[in-house]
Amino acid sequence: MRQKNSRPGHPTTCGKVERFQQTMKNRLRARPGRPTGITGLQTLIDRFTEIYNHRRPHRSLPHRATPAAIYTTLPKDLPATSRDHDAHTRVRHDRIDDTGVVTLRTGGRLHHIGIGRPHARTHVIMLINDLHVRVINATTGELLRELTIDTTRDYQPQRKKPSEP
Known part of the structure; x- marks a missing residue:
């Protein structure tokens, strides 16, 4: 993890915080x-943080989910097992x-990835x-x-068609 600080006089870069x-x-x-x-204040802050993250629905998240619900359902990044920086x-x-x-551009070409009509208009995260x-x-x-x-x-079709003899 790396700490990043915003430039002084630019509060919009820290808008969420x-x-x-x-x-x-x-x-x-x-x-x-x-x-x-200070202990009384810390107790109030801890209680607020628990409500904010686990109970209070957020308008900016899909289906007014809580931050904790989104965080726990998304895949987590793991440490690299190799030093392949390429x-x-x-x-x-x-x-x-x-x-x-859903479409994805790789190597300068646009590829269409079949997911299926039942998932039409679903918001997705693509890990590439x-x-x-x-x-x-x-x-x-x-x-x-x-x-x-x-x-x-x-x-990119959903399933590979069986090859003909």
């Missing part, structure tokens, strides 16, 4: 009575189109490691598709 702090201060001010010491990894947020397909792709439902964390991109094809 600033908004969280504003919400916390407003909630703490609205409570009757003031804490008498791998191109990225995370992409997208939505499956009406035909059940070179040509290996995992498509995950952004709301539930369910793995919808895992594949290795066939660079000779524009469309």
Whole structure:
């Protein structure tokens, strides 16, 4: 993990943190009575954080989920097992189109990945490691598709058709 600081005089770069702090201060001010010491204040902050992360639905999250629900359902990054720094990894947020397909550009070419019509208009997270792709439902964390991109094809079908004799 690496600490990153924003530039002085640019509060918009810390908007989420600033908004969280504003919400916390407003909630703490609205409570009757003031804490008498640092332990009392810490107890109130711990209680607020638990409610904020585990019970309070957030408008910015899919289906007004809680941050804890989203955090626990998404896959976690693991330490690298090799020192292969040439791998191109990225995370992409997208939505499956009406035909059940999501698109991905790799190697300068656009590839269409078949997911299935039942998942049309579903918000997904795509975890890409070179040509290996995992498509995950952004709301539930369910793995919808895992594949290795066939660079000779524009469309990546759901299943390989059996080869004819």
